[in-house]
Amino acid sequence: MFRKIATALLVTLGLAFLMPALSAAPASAAPLAAVRTIYYDAGGAQEFRAAVDEGAAAWNAAVPAIRLVPASGSQATVKVYADNGWPRTYMYGFGRAVIYMGREAVDDGFYPPRIAAHELGHALGLPDNRNGRCDYLMSGHSSPVSCKSTTPHPTEAAQVTRNAGSRVPALTAARQLQYADCYVF
Numbered sequence: 296m297f298r299k300i301a302t303a304l305l306v307t308l309g310l311a312f313l314m315p316a317l318s319a320a321p322a323s324a325a326p327l328a329a330v331r332t333i334y335y336d337a338g339g340a341q342e343f344r345a346a347v348d349e350g351a352a353a354w355n356a357a358v359p360a361i362r363l364v365p366a367s368g369s370q371a372t373v374k375v376y377a378d379n380g381w382p383r384t385y386m387y388g389f390g391r392a393v394i395y396m397g398r399e400a401v402d403d404g405f406y407p408p409r410i411a412a413h414e415l416g417h418a419l420g421l422p423d424n425r426n427g428r429c430d431y432l433m434s435g436h437s438s439p440v441s442c443k444s445t446t447p448h449p450t451e452a453a454q455v456t457r458n459a460g461s462r463v464p465a466l467t468a469a470r471q472l473q474y475a476d477c478y479v480f
């Protein structure tokens with residue numbers, strides 16, 4: 296009887312001591328930068344498959360906190376297709392998106408690997424930034440067609456690093472973000 300009470304007390308006391316320690320742990324521990332692996336399926340990107348791989352490689356080189364890995368099937372949270380419209384991205388949360396490598400921009404002379412890197416930027420949580428500069432990926436359609444850079448600007452890489460570390464909630468289909476890359480929208 297007494298032993299039972301004593302045990303119960305010990306357990307309660309033990310929990311009472313443990314709880315603050317547990318809750319304090321995340322604040323005091325150094326944040327561990329876990330690499331976020333994002334699988335993308337470029338199987339539907341047709342003639343742009345290599346361009347998508349090149350765009351993904353550019354992001355991997357610029358942001359050590361993420362790793363874009365080609366995959367097929369349900370494992371992939373980023374799906375890339377090709378069609379005759381404008382390049383665009385439907386974004387459902389960090390690393391969750393459907394991308395269309397639209398041929399209209401390619402027909403206008405834009406460089407496919409740069410288009411892919413731009414659209415992947417949307418999948419990684421970056422909005423359009425139409426500042427006309429070639430050293431920014433998210434300048435997209437506002438940069439000159441002669442621009443062949445696939446390297447994210449340091450501020451873009453920094454933002455994706457922050458996005459990778461934050462718990463960005465997944466968006467439902469109704470709350471998707473849509474980025475259409477032409478001047479009409």
Ligand SMILES: [Zn+2]
Nearest residue numbers: 423435474476
């Ligand atoms: Zn865009």
